[in-house]
Amino acid sequence: MQVHGDQTHKQEEKHQMENQCLAKKVPGFCSFRYGLAVVLHFCNIVIMAQRVCLNLTMVAMVNRTEPPHLPNGSAVERLDDGKGIVSTGQHEIWVKWAPPLERGRLTSMTLSGFVMGPFIVLLVSGFICDLLGWPMVFYIFGIFGCILSLCWFLLFYDDPKDHPYMSSREKAYITSSLPQQVSSRRQSLPIKAMLKSLPLWAIIINTFAFIWSNSLLVTYTPTFINTVLHVNIREVHSGFLFAPQNGLLSSLSYLLAYICGIVAGQLADFLLSRKIFSVANVRKLFSTLGILSPVIFIMCLLYLSSSFYSTIIFLTLANSTLSFSFCGQHINALDIAPSYYGFIKAVSALIGMIGGLISSAVAGLILNQDPENAWHKIFFLMSGINVTCITFYNVFAKGEIQDWAKETKNTRL
Incomplete structure (x- = not known):
């Protein structure tokens, strides 16, 4: 068994070296796979721009002298549905289009569009x-x-x-880098094996922590600033219509989140291509940065912040550093189960959304019951969840395809 394992490992190393040699001959940024990522990047920008500008232009709508034709609730709901459909569909694309050593930069490039959209809208609307x-x-x-x-x-x-229209060289590079590429024939879901898979639960639980933190910070940042510093940031936020510098202030967290996501993608693939870390360790590293960094900055906010500007800095850093997770648990399912990547991401997103709803409800309840100590309780609860989830992830996360996710038949070599 040990001899067989060693031979398999050597074959994988040889295959990886061949792919690296081929990658040097294949165009990078001037290629169809990167062009696809760029198109998806701008699609995500437009989707989020359409969603965000509906709220921002509300100020201009209600200031009109004639009765405005306001979009109804169903329109807002359709925009949210569109974002969900596109983001879910994107996960399946990279199963066949993203070479393992380029997954970080390709996925982070596309996902970062979701944070660039609000930044652009806040500046130009x-x-x-x-x-x-x-x-x-x-x-x-x-x-x-x-x-x-x-x-x-x-x-x-x-x-x-x-x-x-793709070159045969690029086609060969992509297909050869995915030796266990799924066939067009779908297998039934191994539900029992999935339920027992700790690496899969690590991804789901960490996604729960990510969305809990993101929803809490996005939803209650204005309330925190208003109650602690007695500044109505909602007025500042809507005031971008009449003062562009306010739009820049409101958009800083999105710009920094965009930069963090892009840098994470480049750095993750660099660490993998140079064999500095294994796939599992790279995913753990960026998941840890994305989940623990907000905790650190929130603690700084509670105990070191003394002015409006320091508060804005710590809140901006707490919001933006979540983007490091783009190269962590967000694409880890592509490593361990490419055949079921879309399904896993859909389930993770559903459980994460539940976490987001719970976080908002719990925060509102705490604020109503104990306004004096509410923020310490809210942020310590978030910190406890994040630390617990990232600890579980770092113990059980894996970077190789799991046995239950391997195809036994119709595998294209």
Whole structure:
């Protein structure tokens, strides 16, 4: 058994070395796989821009002299549904398009679009509303969405081997780097094995902590600043329509989150390509940075912050460093179970959303019952959840395909 394991390991190392040699001959940023990531990046920007600008332009809508035609609740709901559909579909794409040594930068490039969208909207919507009127905000981002949709239908193919415009060298590089590529025939879900898989639970639990923290920070940051510093940040936030510097202040956390996500992707793949860390250790490293960094900055906020600007700095850092998780548990399912990547991400997102709802409800309950000590309780609860979840993740997370996720038949070599 040991001899067989050693031979398998040597074969994997040889295969990896061959792929690295081939990768040096294949175009990087001027390639179809990176072009696909760029298109998805801008798609995510537009999706979030359309979602965020609906709230921001509300100020301009209600300030009109004639009765405004406000979007109803179903319109907002449809925008949220669109974000969920696109983000879920993206996970399946990288199963066949992302070589293992490029997963970090490709996925972080696409996911970072979700934080770049609000940043752009906060900067430009005020100018558009003042110069062209608030309806033009929706027309402009809508036109961009239509253009990107057309590009997507023209350029995207389900499998890189079927793409008519890709070079044969790039096709060979992608397909050869995925030796256990799934076939078109779907297998039944190994539910029992999944329920017993601790590496899978590590991903799900850590996603719960991520969304708990993200929802809490995004939802209650204005309330915290208002109650602690007696500054109505909601007025500052909406004031971007009349003071561009306020829009810049409100968008700083999104800009820094974008930078953190891109840097994490590049660094993760660098560590893997140079064999500095294993896949499992890279995922653990960036999950730890993404889950524990907000805890550190929140503790600084509670005990070291003494002014409005220090509060803004710590809150910005707490919000933005969550993006390091883009190269952690967010793509770890692609490492351990590429055949079921989309399903795992959907389940993780569902459980995470439940965590987000619970975090908002619990925070509101604590604020109503004990306003004096509420923030210490809320942030210590968040910290406890994050530390517990990341500890579980670091103990049980894996970086190789699990036995229950391997195809026994119809495997394309």
